[in-house]
Amino acid sequence: MKFVCSVCGYVYDPQLGDDAADIAPGTRFEDLPDDWVCPVCGVGKDDFEPEE
Amino acid sequence: MEPIKIKENLWQIPVTDWNIRDFHGYSVYSGTTYNAYLSTGSKNVLFDTAKKGFGEHFFGMISKIIEPNKIDYIFVNHAEPDHSGLLPEAVERIRPDKIFLSETCGKAITDHYHGKDWPFEILKDGQEVDISSRKVVFLETKMLHWPDSCFSYLKDDGILISSDAFGHHWATSGRYDDEVNSEELVRHSKKYFANILLPFASLIKKLLRRTADMKLKINMICPDHGVIWRNNPDRIINLYDKWSESKLESREKKAVIFYDTMWQSTEKMAYAITDGFKLQNFEVIMMNLRANHRSEVMTEILDGAIVAAGSPTLNNGIMPTVSDMLCYMRGLKPSGRIGGCFGSYGWSGESVKEIGEYMAKAGLEQPCGAIKAKYVPTEEDLQKCRQYAADLAEQYLNHIKGE
Numbered sequence: 001m002k003f004v005c006s007v008c009g010y011v012y013d014p015q016l017g018d019d020a021a022d023i024a025p026g027t028r029f030e031d032l033p034d035d036w037v038c039p040v041c042g043v044g045k046d047d048f049e050p051e052e
Numbered sequence: 053m054e055p056i057k058i059k060e061n062l063w064q065i066p067v068t069d070w071n072i073r074d075f076h077g078y079s080v081y082s083g084t085t086y087n088a089y090l091s092t093g094s095k096n097v098l099f100d101t102a103k104k105g106f107g108e109h110f111f112g113m114i115s116k117i118i119e120p121n122k123i124d125y126i127f128v129n130h131a132e133p134d135h136s137g138l139l140p141e142a143v144e145r146i147r148p149d150k151i152f153l154s155e156t157c158g159k160a161i162t163d164h165y166h167g168k169d170w171p172f173e174i175l176k177d178g179q180e181v182d183i184s185s186r187k188v189v190f191l192e193t194k195m196l197h198w199p200d201s202c203f204s205y206l207k208d209d210g211i212l213i214s215s216d217a218f219g220h221h222w223a224t225s226g227r228y229d230d231e232v233n234s235e236e237l238v239r240h241s242k243k244y245f246a247n248i249l250l251p252f253a254s255l256i257k258k259l260l261r262r263t264a265d266m267k268l269k270i271n272m273i274c275p276d277h278g279v280i281w282r283n284n285p286d287r288i289i290n291l292y293d294k295w296s297e298s299k300l301e302s303r304e305k306k307a308v309i310f311y312d313t314m315w316q317s318t319e320k321m322a323y324a325i326t327d328g329f330k331l332q333n334f335e336v337i338m339m340n341l342r343a344n345h346r347s348e349v350m351t352e353i354l355d356g357a358i359v360a361a362g363s364p365t366l367n368n369g370i371m372p373t374v375s376d377m378l379c380y381m382r383g384l385k386p387s388g389r390i391g392g393c394f395g396s397y398g399w400s401g402e403s404v405k406e407i408g409e410y411m412a413k414a415g416l417e418q419p420c421g422a423i424k425a426k427y428v429p430t431e432e433d434l435q436k437c438r439q440y441a442a443d444l445a446e447q448y449l450n451h452i453k454g455e
């Protein structure tokens with residue numbers, strides 16, 4: 001499932017991962033490390049919500 | 053325009069836009085300023101620039117201090133064109149050795165000014181840069197209010213160059229908080245917060261905690277719009293702390309009612325709801341959207357506990373003025389407030405439902421539902437409107453009593 005940053009609107013797409021943070025494509029949001037932050041605005045995982 | 057000497061080797065370059073009245077949809081009825089700062093010494097350093105079109109004033113002010121081409125470094129705290137618009141011209145004239153900015157800001161500047169080969173020097177959050185006459189601590193303040201937003205803190209001086217934060221759109225000849233009307237200063241600062249920073253309130257709370265933890269000595273706050281807080285920088289810090297509260301209990305006992313009307317039926321409801329709040333000893337403000345700018349309405353909403361929006365049903369929907377306001381409010385997310393919806397209708401009556409959907413997306417719960425009246429409200433309908441206000445007021449009062 002995709003997750004949306006409630007601060008800036010960035011969408012985490014597990015199919016894409018997060019290249020800049022060495023997160024491989026296919027990584028579920030739940031499996032992201034606890035210290036992963038939004039690549040756009042820098043808030044933590046707590047500020048993300050599942051995409052409707 | 054004249055540069056202002058803040059202290060030895062430190063200047064404000066206040067480009068004053070006296071006649072601007074519309075700042076990307078925000079009404080700036082008293083103009084604004086775009087402030088840059090210049091530190092002089094064995095290295096001359098410019099912090100930010102100003103809006104495009106003001107080059108003559110901007111470089112004219114700098115020339116009264118030093119020849120612009122004597123500037124060695126430029127710090128870019130924010131990529132938005134009101135502060136970076138003169139950057140291409142500045143780079144051209146100054147040929148700086150280094151342009152200091154965050155990685156995010158570097159990308160944003162490149163996306164604005166496209167393919168320029170500029171001497172970027174990327175800084176990390178918290179990094180210190182020695183500019184010979186003073187030390188700069190560079191702080192990344194992402195989403196305050198763009199991803200590229202940063203502060204430059206002059207360590208030995210205890211001076212915070214804060215980009216858009218702590219600023220206000222107000223063109224004045226006084227350049228310090230103690231040189232302008234103090235209530236008006238708060239009013240403009242509040243408006244700025246409500247219209248620019250509100251969606252990022254939780255990040256402001258974090259930032260204030262961070263600066264407190266860092267024990268930053270703050271003698272002056274130098275924003276990129278408006279006056280310098282030198283007499284009492286704590287005043288604006290404390291106001292930001294209050295305005296960024298997320299909880300309903302931190303709001304004032306105040307209701308804001310905004311609406312539009314076709315044949316004064318929704319307006320009659322607005323008057324009755326206003327009366328209902330007054331009877332509950334609430335401060336209440338009633339704003340017809342044909343007479344009040346959306347940015348003024350947001351300013352009132354900032355400290356209010358209750359927001360009620362009204363529109364008649366027009367062609368199975370709401371009036372364009374009301375959707376304008378609701379669309380604007382939805383983006384600014386004034387959550388932690390109670391919402392109400394009202395409106396008159398003739399046959400179908402969809403308006404309140406549509407208002408409610410916008411309100412939900414803005415983060416406003418509507419514990420009392422909505423209220424409608426057919427064609428022209430009767431005395432009974434108006435009594436229901438007064439009661440509706442009383443019910444909304446009670447929600448708030450019960451909440452603060454902790455029930």
Ligand SMILES: [Fe+2]
Pocket residue numbers: 130132197198216
């Ligand atoms: Fe900005």
Ligand SMILES: [Fe+2]
Pocket residue numbers: 132134135216276277
């Ligand atoms: Fe700005």
Ligand SMILES: [Zn+2]
Pocket residue numbers: 005006007008009010038039040041042043
């Ligand atoms: Zn984000």
